[in-house]
Amino acid sequence: MLRPRSGAQQWVAREQYVLLPRVPGVEFTDPFRNLCQRLVAPP
DSSP: OEEOOOSSSOOOOOOOOOOSSOOOEEEEEOTTOOEEEEEOOOO
């Protein structure tokens, strides 16, 4: 999932994700400098 970046032209004031059941997530920056989140859901 791509995530918008806060900066001079836009500002993310609030974000919230609720996943049930809870799953582990990792946030990282891809080679194009996009902020991404990766979630691993159970089968």
